[in-house]
Amino acid sequence: MFFKQFYDEKLSQTSYMIACQQTKDAIIIDPSRVLDEYEEVAYKQGYNISYAAETHIHADFASGLRDAARKFGSRLFVSDEGDDNWKYENMPENTVFLKEGDTIEVGNVELKVMHTPGHTPESITFILTDHGGGSEEPMGMFTGDFLFVGDIGRPDLLEEAAKMKGTTELGAKEMFNSLKKLENYPDFLQIWPGHGAGSPCGKALGAVPLSTLGYERQNNWALKAENEESFVKELVSDQPEPPTHFAHMKKVNKEGLPEFKVKEVDVGTPEQLPGQIFDLRSKETFSEGFIKGSINIPFNDKFLRFAGWYVDFNRPMTLIADPENSEQLQKDFASIGFDDIALIVPEDKVEQYAVASYENVQPAELTADYEDKNILDVRSKSEYRKENLKNAKHLHFGQLTSEDKEIPFDKEDNIYVHCQSGVRSAIAASVLKAEGYENIINVRKGYNGIKNELQT
Template sequence: MYFKQFYDQKLSQTSYMVACQQTKEAIIIDPKRVLDEYKETADAEGFKITQATETHIHADFASGLRDAARVFGAKLYVSDEGDENWKYQNVPEETVFLKEGDTIKVGKVELSVIHTPGHTPESISFVLTDRGGGSEEPMGIFTGDFLFVGDIGRPDLLEEAANMEGTTEEGANAMFDSLKKLDNYPDFLQVWPGHGAGSACGKSLGAVPLSALGYEKKNNWVFKYEDKEAFINELTSDQPEPPSYFAQMKKVNQEGLPEFKMRKIDVGTPEVLPGQLFDLRSKEEFKEGFKKGAINIPYNRKFLQFAGWCINYDEPMTVIADPDLSETLQKDFASIGFDNLQLIVPSDQAEQYFNDSYKNIAPEDFTENAEDKSVLDVRSTAEYKEGNLNQAEHVHFGQLQDKEIPFDKEEEIYIHCQTGVRSAIAMSVLKARGFDNIINIEKGYAGIKEALR
């Protein structure tokens, strides 16, 4: 048997390839939309990707399931659990719909299906047994967004991101029951989750890429609860705010997306810039001069996690960036279901558009008469609850485009996050909304606390 884990750091997302080395057949599990890595691995190892499957309809990235059928000719296997609201649409006729107890055979490797609802109603997990290796015992379980290292999948995404009322409590109840199914499996069973630290699909995911069921039973908080009500209360409290693009992902992953294909993106400096404008320069460069209306999301490893809060899927996009990033940006945006990048304005030619700037203030200067200043805290709710300035109003940075801002536009407002990264994004969003009298607090709440000592 062959096994490989693929980890996308930008999305904190994990996918897998399993192959039978005797028959050279391979399956990919929870594939992301850009399939290059799977093809490269299969070609290098001499495998043919004959099958593809996923654990559930994903909310945090664009699935590559249907593209696996188009590109590799792979046969698809998808969940048939859950009600009519959670059925896959627009999949090939030969797609196999799975129920608990079904088995996928990849040569002499078997994946047995168990229904593990809670994160979503249709969620399934796959228990792997290497029959070709002579084993009668299962080796591991692909848990998707059911069980993570150190955590469990959140049950509130359907309600928070897709506005499906009442689904949080239903999901939490189902999750408690799904956990009990793991009592039937040995402690040596490896746990292969769908996400790692940084994902918004749970609240305390571990950074270790895999685990063992016995280890999780001793160390993962979710196994400490025998009382269902206490478990539900803990599971549903203090979950991070889900990025706004999650609702879009649920829709497109259920219905399907066009095949991803690389395009030639226009590069230039036209008089009119099409659609929404993202400025990918550093916050330090942006602060000194920018086009009002541009959203500043620096291009780094957290780019997608931040950009997903701000993208309008109904508009084309212009970016201010290095044109050499064209292919990388297309792949990045494709991974969250956005295929409408229209123009790249080279960073070193963008100054002609700049008509605005903003100010920073050192935390030591801010703390002088701080109680008399209007403050907007743009951290997460959990961070805000852990400690905040008494006079601060709170709006999560990712919700500034849509939520009412609790200040007048003419009022002088001081903006902060935890360390100064998200507040810089917030400054660009607020500027775009017409808040011109705003000042960014360097080093954020951490700097303020240090200055107050």
């Protein structure tokens, strides 16, 4: 048997390729939308990507499932469990819809389906047995967003992101029961999860790429829980705020997206810039001069985790970026379901549009008489609850443009903005400027610097 794990650091998302070395058939599990890596590995190893499967309808990234059918001719396997509201639509005619106890045969490798609702109603786990290697015992399980290293999948995304009221408590109770199914399996079973540390699909995901069931029984709080009521309370508390693009991902992964293809994106400096504007320069360079209405998300490893909060999927996009990164930027945005990059303005050509700026200050300038200042804390709710400035107002940096949230200051106010270290507050400063708040002051070093200043 051939085994390969793929990890997308920008989304903390994990996918897998399994192949039978005798028949040369391969399956990709929870594939991301850009299929290049899978194609390269399959070609190098001499495998055909005959199949593709998913553990559930994903909310945090755009699926490559349907593109695998288009590009490789893969036969698709998806869940037919759970609520009728979350059934896959617009699937190829030969798609196999899976129920508890069904199996997928990839040559001499078997994947058995276990229904594990909780994170979502249709969630399934694939239990792998390598018959080609002479084993009748399972080797491991692909748990998707059911079981992570050190944590389990959150049950509140349907309610928080997709606005399906009343689903959080039901999902938490289903998760409690799903975990009981693991009691039938041995400690040596390997756990291959769908995400790693940094993913908002749980609150305490481990950074190591895999685990064993025995290790999780000893170290994962959820597998040690015996009381349903306390389990539910713990599971639903202090979950991170879900990015706004999650609701869109749920919809497009259920219904499907057009096939992704890299295109030629226009590069230039027209008088009018189309659609929403994202500026990918450093926060230091951006603050000195930028296009009014643009949002600053520096192009680094955390780019997508931040950008997803602000993308308008109904409008084209202008990017202030290096045109040499056009292909990679298209792939990155495609991985959260956005394909409409209309224009790239080169970073060194932005001065002609730059009519706005904001001020950066050191923590000492804030802490001097901070009780009399307008302070906006844009950290997560859990960070804010742990410790904060007593007169600071709180609003998560990603929720500044949310229709159901209100910025707690007037547009004419002088507003000091801080996060934990200064990264998220710089993004927030650009968003607030785009929303018409002119007197924005970003606090460098964030709460870390503020706290140090107050202690000296």
